[in-house]
Amino acid sequence: MKKVAIIGAGTAGLASAIRLKALGYDVTIYEKNEKVGGRMYQIKEEGFTFDVGPTIVMMPEIYKEVFRVSGVDYKDYIDMVRLDPMFEIKYRDKTNLIATNDLVEMTIENEKISEEDAQGYLAYLADVYKRYLVAKNHFIDRSFRKPTDFYNPKMLYQGLKLKTFSSAYKSIAKFVKNEKLRQSLAFQTLYIGISPYNGPSIYTIIPMIELLYGVHYIKGGMYSMAKAMEKRFIEMGGKILLNQSVEELLIEKKQIKALKVDGKVTENYDAVLTNADFPWVMNNLIKEKKNKGKYSEKKVNKMLYSSSSFILYIGTKKRYDLKTHTFFFTNDFNGNINDIFEGNTPKDPSYYVYTPSRIDSSMAPEGKEAMYVLVPVPNKSDSPEKWDDKAVEAYKNKILDMMSEHEVFKDIKDNIEYLKVYSPNDFESKFNLQFGATFGLRPTLLQSNYYRPQNKFRYLKNLYSAGSSNHPGAGVPIVLNSAKLAVNELHKDLK
Ligand SMILES: Cc1cc2nc3c(=O)[nH]c(=O)nc-3n(C[C@H](O)[C@H](O)[C@H](O)COP(=O)(O)OP(=O)(O)OC[C@H]3O[C@@H](n4cnc5c(N)ncnc54)[C@H](O)[C@@H]3O)c2cc1C
Structure with a gap:
């Protein structure tokens, strides 16, 4: 039986592990x-x-597939329900927008704005659904092992059909006029850490995916998915070694032989699949420049990274009347986005509140709420902010002050029973994320598809990688796909 080591038990690491076990490999995961x-x-x-980290479950079929490929029914591992409404947006002027995936309700809501925008919304859906099918079939579901896999007339024609050259906001603006409606269809690019004003317009597929495939919730929260994948992998005979930090890939003649883990050399492996953040792996686990291919430290540090996140995890003494997912938009949406992507800690940020305890009593004690408040902030490469204790304390207080100005949170400061903060530093050190960029490499046109780090590493014989900074990109369903592509590449070589 051929032996594969996986570095990292993140979403893509666990999904790759299950797929490899299903194909008959002997698999060991090392997780720091x-x-x-x-x-x-x-x-x-x-x-x-x-x-x-992740809270919003989209594209549920991809979650289910991980279990199906290993011969079991997802229902025996996770309890997934569809959320309706999907989320609420609360604006500063006290108006709100409830996003439902009931098209009848949505049309009635849009008609309240104008019939023209209701029509524009439907035209947007039709246009973006067509582009989504092109993206799915030709880009998201396939990898690019060699240049001719991308540079061929068929692919270039499909690329043109994506019409991805304008920004997400501009693309939405062509269909709807109302600014609030535009924002409600553009802000989702922040789910993958890019600006709606610069991010490729193809990411307007995100609100379409929400509407057409639904937003779901997994009982016990997202972490239940990780535990379910761990359970399935162990049942299949896989090994997970926790508290094991890989320090080096031991390479001879362009071939990885073994790993160095906490100062010791492991057994030999036929192949290694790394799930740790790709840029971090290049800078830290491959020591010799000649083995990094084009990913020298200089190049890795110059690449563009997604935004980071500043998050308050608040346990409250009382309940709050919120939807599971609520977005609080600032008045100056444009200024807020510019701050994030120009390296300024946002002065007047929009923020997102996730309150799973509204629908899942296992998440908080009775009569209380478990609340997650996410503020998008710049990554550590774009910003001079060091996030020392003083800065974290000050920003935390600023966010709590801002929240208290909103009617629903007016007494929040008096009702905090538990509070923990994760700043970009925590994401950087806890998960080895390059520059603390919570969604990995930014998916600009020049860092997407063929130009994104591929699932088969071209410069070593037996290294494969899956995760947010790899093809096809960030987000749980997308890294689950990354796992599928990486395993396919590995199996092509090793079977
Ligand atoms: C705040 C936040 C909110 C998000 N919201 C959503 C959302 O709502 N919906 C959605 O779909 N996606 C969301 N995402 C994105 C999604 O979480 C990620 O794309 C996905 O979870 C990344 O998985 P991964 O497998 O690529 O990497 P990771 O989860 O980072 O896994 C990599 C693993 O490698 C381990 N590792 C690193 N270095 C080593 C080493 N040297 N030795 C051993 N192990 C190592 C790490 O500890 C980690 O376990 C969010 C992300 C964040 C951070």
Whole structure:
């Protein structure tokens, strides 16, 4: 049986592990943390349960597929329900927008704005759905092993059909006029850490995916998905070694032989699949420049990174009347986005509140709420902010002050029972994310598809990688796909 080592038990690491076991490999995962999940991490304190990173479940079929490929039914591992409404947006002027995936309700809501915008919304859906099918079939579901896989007339024609050259905001603006409606369809690029004003317009597929495939919730929170994948992998005979930090890939003649883990050399492996953040791996685990191919330290540090996140995890003494997902938009949406991507800690930020305890009593003690408040901030490469204790304390207080100005949170400061903060530093050190960029490499046109680090590393014989900074990109369903592509590449070589 051929032996594969996986570095990292994040979403893509666990999904790759299950797929490799299903194909008959002997698989060992090395994970630096004390539990699995990577960014899909969990804090459980004083009766409150918080998801640390991902919270919004989209494209549920991709989640289910991980179990199906290993011969089991997802229903025996995760309990997934569809959320309706999907989320609420609260504006400063006290108006709100409730996003439902009931097209009848949505049309009635849009008609309240104008019939022209209701029509524009439907035209947007039709246009972007067409582009989504092109993206899915020709880019997201395939890898690019060699230049001719991308540079061929068929692919270039499909690339043109994506019409991805304008920005997400501009592309939405062509269909709807109302500024609030535009913002409600453009802000989702922040889910993957890019600006709606600069991010490729193809990312307007995100609100379409929400509407057409639904937003879901997994009982117990996102972390239940990580635990479910861990359970399935162990049942299949896989090995997970926790608290094991890989320090080096031991390479002879362009071939990885073994790993160095906490100062010791492991057994030999036929192949290595790394799930740790790709740029971090290049800078830290491959020591000799000649083995890095084009990913020299200089190049890696010059690449563009997604935004980072500043998050408050708050356990409250009372309940708050909120939807599971609520977005609080600032008045100056444009200024806020510019701050994030020009390296300024936002002065007047929009923020996102996730309150799973509204629908899942296992997340907080009775009569209380487990609340996650995410503020998008610049990554550490774009910004001079060091996030020392003083800066973290000051920004935390600023966010709590801002929240208290909103009617729904007016007494929040008096009702905090538990509070923990994750700054970009925590994301950087806890999960080894280059520059603390919570969504990895920024998916600009020049860092997407063929130009994104591929799932088969071209410069070594037996290195494969899956995760947010690899093709096809960030977000749980997309890294689950990254795992599928990386495993396909590995199996092509090793079978
Ligand atoms: C705040 C936040 C909110 C998000 N919200 C959403 C959302 O709502 N919906 C959504 O779909 N996606 C969301 N995402 C994105 C999603 O979480 C990520 O794209 C996905 O979880 C990344 O998984 P991964 O497998 O690529 O990497 P990771 O989860 O980072 O896994 C990599 C693993 O490698 C381990 N590792 C690193 N270095 C080493 C080493 N040297 N030795 C051993 N192990 C190592 C790490 O500890 C980690 O476990 C969010 C992310 C964040 C951070």
